[in-house]
Amino acid sequence: MIKKYVLGLLVALLMMSLSVGVAFGADWPTRPINIIVFSAAGGSTDLSNRAIAEAIKPYLGVEVVVSNMPGALGGTATAYVWSAPRDGYIWYGASEGFLGLAVLGAHHTTAEDWELFLVGGTPGVISVRKDSPFEDFQQLLDAVAASPGGLTIATSIPGCIWNIQYLTLEKYGGYDLEFIPYPGSHPSIVAALAGEIDVVWTGLGEQSEFLKAGELRPLAIYDTKPHEFAGMTIPPITDYVPELVEIMPLLQFVGFGLPSDTPPEILEKVTEAFHQAMQKEPVQRFAETVASTLYGYSGEKARELAKRQQAIFAWLLWEEGLARVSPEEFGIPNPFE
Amino acid sequence: MEHFISSIVNIITNPVTLTTLFLANILGIIIGALPGLTATMGIALLTGLTYGLPTEIALVILMSLYVGAIYGGSITAILLNIPGTGSAAATALDGYPLATRGRAGFAIGITRMASVFGTLFGLIMLMTIAPQLARFALLFTSAEYALLGFFGVLISGFVAGEDLKIKGWIAGFLGMLLSTVGIDELHGYARFTFGSPLLMIGISFVPAMIGVFSIPQILDNLKLTLPPRIPTSDSMFPKWSQFLRQLPNAIRSGLIGTGVGIIPGVGEDIGAWMSYFAARGMSRKKEEFGRGSVEGVVAAETGNNAAIGGALIPLLTLSIPGSPPTAVLLGALLLHGVRPGPMLGFEFPGFIQEMGGILFMASLALSICGVFVARFFIKVLDTPLRILMPIIAVLSVMGAYAIHIRIFDVFVMVVLGLLFFVLLKLRYPVAPFVLGVILGPMIDANLRRAFWVHRSFVPFLTRPVSLILVVAIVLLILAQFKWFQNLFFHQGKTQKE
Numbered sequence: 001m002i003k004k005y006v007l008g009l010l011v012a013l014l015m016m017s018l019s020v021g022v023a024f025g026a027d028w029p030t031r032p033i034n035i036i037v038f039s040a041a042g043g044s045t046d047l048s049n050r051a052i053a054e055a056i057k058p059y060l061g062v063e064v065v066v067s068n069m070p071g072a073l074g075g076t077a078t079a080y081v082w083s084a085p086r087d088g089y090i091w092y093g094a095s096e097g098f099l100g101l102a103v104l105g106a107h108h109t110t111a112e113d114w115e116l117f118l119v120g121g122t123p124g125v126i127s128v129r130k131d132s133p134f135e136d137f138q139q140l141l142d143a144v145a146a147s148p149g150g151l152t153i154a155t156s157i158p159g160c161i162w163n164i165q166y167l168t169l170e171k172y173g174g175y176d177l178e179f180i181p182y183p184g185s186h187p188s189i190v191a192a193l194a195g196e197i198d199v200v201w202t203g204l205g206e207q208s209e210f211l212k213a214g215e216l217r218p219l220a221i222y223d224t225k226p227h228e229f230a231g232m233t234i235p236p237i238t239d240y241v242p243e244l245v246e247i248m249p250l251l252q253f254v255g256f257g258l259p260s261d262t263p264p265e266i267l268e269k270v271t272e273a274f275h276q277a278m279q280k281e282p283v284q285r286f287a288e289t290v291a292s293t294l295y296g297y298s299g300e301k302a303r304e305l306a307k308r309q310q311a312i313f314a315w316l317l318w319e320e321g322l323a324r325v326s327p328e329e330f331g332i333p334n335p336f337e
Numbered sequence: 338m339e340h341f342i343s344s345i346v347n348i349i350t351n352p353v354t355l356t357t358l359f360l361a362n363i364l365g366i367i368i369g370a371l372p373g374l375t376a377t378m379g380i381a382l383l384t385g386l387t388y389g390l391p392t393e394i395a396l397v398i399l400m401s402l403y404v405g406a407i408y409g410g411s412i413t414a415i416l417l418n419i420p421g422t423g424s425a426a427a428t429a430l431d432g433y434p435l436a437t438r439g440r441a442g443f444a445i446g447i448t449r450m451a452s453v454f455g456t457l458f459g460l461i462m463l464m465t466i467a468p469q470l471a472r473f474a475l476l477f478t479s480a481e482y483a484l485l486g487f488f489g490v491l492i493s494g495f496v497a498g499e500d501l502k503i504k505g506w507i508a509g510f511l512g513m514l515l516s517t518v519g520i521d522e523l524h525g526y527a528r529f530t531f532g533s534p535l536l537m538i539g540i541s542f543v544p545a546m547i548g549v550f551s552i553p554q555i556l557d558n559l560k561l562t563l564p565p566r567i568p569t570s571d572s573m574f575p576k577w578s579q580f581l582r583q584l585p586n587a588i589r590s591g592l593i594g595t596g597v598g599i600i601p602g603v604g605e606d607i608g609a610w611m612s613y614f615a616a617r618g619m620s621r622k623k624e625e626f627g628r629g630s631v632e633g634v635v636a637a638e639t640g641n642n643a644a645i646g647g648a649l650i651p652l653l654t655l656s657i658p659g660s661p662p663t664a665v666l667l668g669a670l671l672l673h674g675v676r677p678g679p680m681l682g683f684e685f686p687g688f689i690q691e692m693g694g695i696l697f698m699a700s701l702a703l704s705i706c707g708v709f710v711a712r713f714f715i716k717v718l719d720t721p722l723r724i725l726m727p728i729i730a731v732l733s734v735m736g737a738y739a740i741h742i743r744i745f746d747v748f749v750m751v752v753l754g755l756l757f758f759v760l761l762k763l764r765y766p767v768a769p770f771v772l773g774v775i776l777g778p779m780i781d782a783n784l785r786r787a788f789w790v791h792r793s794f795v796p797f798l799t800r801p802v803s804l805i806l807v808v809a810i811v812l813l814i815l816a817q818f819k820w821f822q823n824l825f826f827h828q829g830k831t832q833k834e
Contacts, residue, residue, distance in 0.1 A: 041384045041665055047668070047671055050672060054389070068381065180789060181522070181524075181786075183522055183782070186656075190601060190657050193655075194475045194477065196478040196790055208676070209656050210679065212679070215679060289674050290671065
């Protein structure tokens with residue numbers, strides 16, 4: 001009896017494994033969905049995906065599991081999701097950081113290859129420690145202009161969004177600080193607090209507690225309008241460097257994606273569920289915890305934003321000598337020409 | 338204080354929480370004991386699984402697992418000379434010799450006591466002087482990190498080498514050299530990769546550690562025709578008097594472990610080494626170290642568990658993780674909407690005390706669960722070697738593969754294992770090599786960053802912590818020279834006269 005049961009189960013499993021790859025869009029989903037996050041647990045990419053997974057479950061009627069697959073700048077997870085069957089059961093949890101993967105030689109896919117669902121993002125803040133001589137952004141800029149390369153700045157790892165934002169200040173404003181790389185946002189903040197560097201440029205989410213406690217002083221926010229935070233008004237960087245208006249928006253975003261060649265009826269269902277889930281409590285809580293603005297972009301809107309930023313990322317990385325493959329190889333147009 | 342008590346009462350009075358506390362602790366000990374599974378990995382895996390649970394239960398599970406995993410590494414270090422985690426590498430130096438003399442039970446018992454004591458010590462520090470201690474973390478900049486890492490490698494070479502000290506240091510430097518293979522942290526430049534994409538990933542320390550500890554062990558045992566029978570009949574419950582005799586040593590190790598834990602990014606493994614080194618320096622029975630010194634295992638195991646409370650101090654007060662496992666813990670806290678940092682006291686009053694209560698219960702669970710798990714592992718020694726060694730070989734391959742799911746790591750493990758099979762015959766110690774691989778990236782990136790920021794070596798001598806470390810390193814090296822020893826030796830004599 002038991003044997004028969006086990007045999008039946010095995011046959012059923014075999015049938016199921018054979019049917020993988022044949023997506024029956026009509027009754028999708030029938031089994032748990034797995035979001036593969038391309039960075040470690042605890043970062044904002046991971047937090048946003050866990051929140052959206054929790055919120056989207058009821059609308060899809062199946063379990064949504066999040067796993068982390070960090071490695072090779074995120075290339076490991078990208079390759080894994082890309083090589084999975086197009087049946088809508090494996091999603092790709094990523095941040096704007098994936099836009100640099102192609103020119104960095106980590107994976108061959110570009111923004112065109114993904115159907116993106118952007119949950120939200122946190123704005124970039126330029127801060128100094130509380131006993132710094134710089135009271136506002138203008139004083140800092142004047143000091144930089146007086147001695148180019150004389151002040152030090154930390155913006156987390158080279159090639160991340162904060163680093164790219166800083167590079168635009170260098171490119172459009174002509175302000176030149178000595179960029180010191182640190183292995184992440186936290187070490188960058190610690191270096192500023194310990195007095196090792198003069199300026200720190202990372203996300204508002206990572207800096208929030210230090211700003212509230214008055215350990216860090218925010219000088220400007222990378223945006224075109226002022227930002228209210230914890231009773232403070234942080235002025236926009238464009239007040240001081242108006243030239244930056246033309247490159248904005250240059251946003252951090254976190255969320256998930258599916259390969260563009262996934263059956264359209266599956267993508268439709270995901271889109272519908274995604275927009276409903278965006279309104280739910282776990283997503284709202286995520287936004288509050290890491291001081292993020294919620295986007296809720298999908299489809300064409302998300303693709304246009306990603307493509308535009310990809311061009312900026314790719315060409316800035318290429319100009320800085322950080323990229324290994326030319327953006328031309330992928331047909332990414334140069335936004336600075 | 339009332340939050341501390343109430344969180345303990347909450348755990349005890351809720352059967353579900355109490356059960357998960359014990360289960361997570363057992364799981365933690367097993368994760369720690371198995372080479373290749375680390376505390377960091379365990380917490381990362383369970384962070385996802387506990388997302389849907391209430392915050393308190395999730396924290397009970399994660400903290401209990403953390404405490405268990407840091408202890409668990411010592412079980413395999415003692416029984417098989419294969420430390421389950423990097424933090425137990427120092428424990429193997431004296432734990433394994435104790436086991437070969439038939440005192441495995443005693444060694445496991447005394448390290449359990451030391452681990453519980455260390456956890457409680459760190460917890461008391463966390464509860465009483467966390468805000469004051471947090472500032473200590475900000476004394477460390479790139480220069481201090483580089484020197485501290487270098488000091489750590491030198492010390493492990495100094496204490497682990499049974500032969501010439503220089504051999505310990507050569508092993509340490511070899512580890513540091515290998516750690517530079519791959520993409521460099523500052524410029525993204527590929528070093529020593531010879532154009533191979535596999536080498537770009539670099540040598541990760543878990544496969545390296547498994548290889549150098551387990552492969553020589555397996556090969557050595559294959560040669561034995563008759564398995565050495567180690568009688569393991571001794572009790573796993575040392576007398577209280579035996580532990581009390583170690584109390585000064587344990588308190589010193591607790592202080593050192595907590596202090597090291599506070600320094601961001603420097604974790605339990607350095608906590609163990611520094612404590613071990615201090616114990617050896619202060620010991621009246623120096624000759625026993627490396628041959629089965631009880632002081633040695635107590636120091637190492639108190640030191641690494643005390644680092645847990647230490648690492649939580651900057652995490653909760655500055656939102657800066659003190660060690661790799663607490664970096665994952667930060668993510669877990671954020672998932673539950675708890676933002677640690679300078680505002681924690683205002684946003685979540687009593688949270689640090691609640692964490693203290695959970696940590697207290699976790700160490701209590703450890704004193705019970707440690708016995709059960711060790712009982713199971715100690716049976717391992719009764720397994721004939723011809724059966725045990727192939728099992729360890731399979732576990733080693735699995736452990737090396739599991740960490741990044743990469744076959745390349747298995748090759749790293751095998752090649753380094755064979756290399757050390759030879760080096761061990763030439764009496765080069767293993768532990769400094771492992772520490773060199775762990776600390777190499779920290780030393781390398783921070784040393785270059787310090788020069789980059791300051792553009793001179795002057796700050797290395799003008800910053801207080803940095804100067805202390807420079808002096809310590811210079812003394813440690815000079816102490817190897819006869820003329821320098823004579824200098825002090827004669828001084829000692831003249832003082833006596």
